[in-house]
Amino acid sequence: MDLFSDYNSPYLFAISLVLFIGLAEVISLICGNFLSGAIDAHIDHGDFFSTGHVGQFFHYLNIGKIPALVVLCLIAGFVGLFGLFFQHLCVQYLQAPLSNWLVTPLCLLLSGFCTHYTGRLLAPWLPRDETSAITEDEYIGCMALITGPGASAQRPCEARLTDKFGQAHYLLVEPEEGKQLKRGDKVLIICRLSATRYLAEINPWPTVL
Structure with missing residues (x-):
């Protein structure tokens, strides 16, 4: 050849x-x-x-x-x-x-x-600013801030999660069927839906967290 x-x-x-x-x-x-x-x-x-x-x-x-x-x-x-x-x-x-x-x-x-x-x-x-200081499974139960334009069921958007070490992580989140998330919402990560997507809901304790 x-x-x-x-x-x-x-x-x-x-x-x-x-x-x-x-x-x-x-x-x-x-x-x-x-x-x-x-x-x-x-x-x-x-x-x-x-x-x-x-x-x-x-x-x-x-x-x-x-x-x-x-x-x-x-x-x-x-x-x-x-x-x-x-x-x-x-x-x-x-x-x-x-x-x-x-x-x-x-x-x-x-x-x-x-x-x-x-x-x-x-x-x-290859460490960078978003390098994981915690594992992806540990995102569950953490609070994140919606940075994307908004999300609905089956249409995820980006959210930024800051872990206990101060490191920022970007992940895709979506709400339950019939609910909406918008930019600026603080959400609770409930569970992992796939390798790249997480289920989230609006912060249930807004007066505390």
Whole structure:
């Protein structure tokens, strides 16, 4: 297999993107900025990225637990490696490469799964402001502040929870059927609905907490 053949172009580009992001991060640090931190700040406070299916997708990719640029590098790196590997197998055993219209979607799908699990392994080694000082199961019974535009059943939004160590955690919450949550509400986390979503209710003790 010729590594620089046209059919390998998308995967070489993906690997080059990883190198470019790394170079950009180094340059930003030299200039006194933190590129990934700036991007994370926009994502953390962006309603579009923290609600509905988009928010669940971002949480699945561990955005909020590890820097967004690290997630992008993982996806691009996996796409590049999977693409080169699959095309190599095809050329070796089928004597011809497959269409990238078939290979690339498969690589993206596999990369999403790999990024999810790799991100969870990397999270303890990549501390950031929202790094967990408590486990996600310990969110239950804690108070959180609704920072998203609002939530209803099956339509979660972002909430910020500050733990006993003073660390901020961002999670997706939704109320029971027929109830609504709005920005600025202080809510009690009742239970975990899925890997990314929690059931919450309006603070039942407003005069106390």
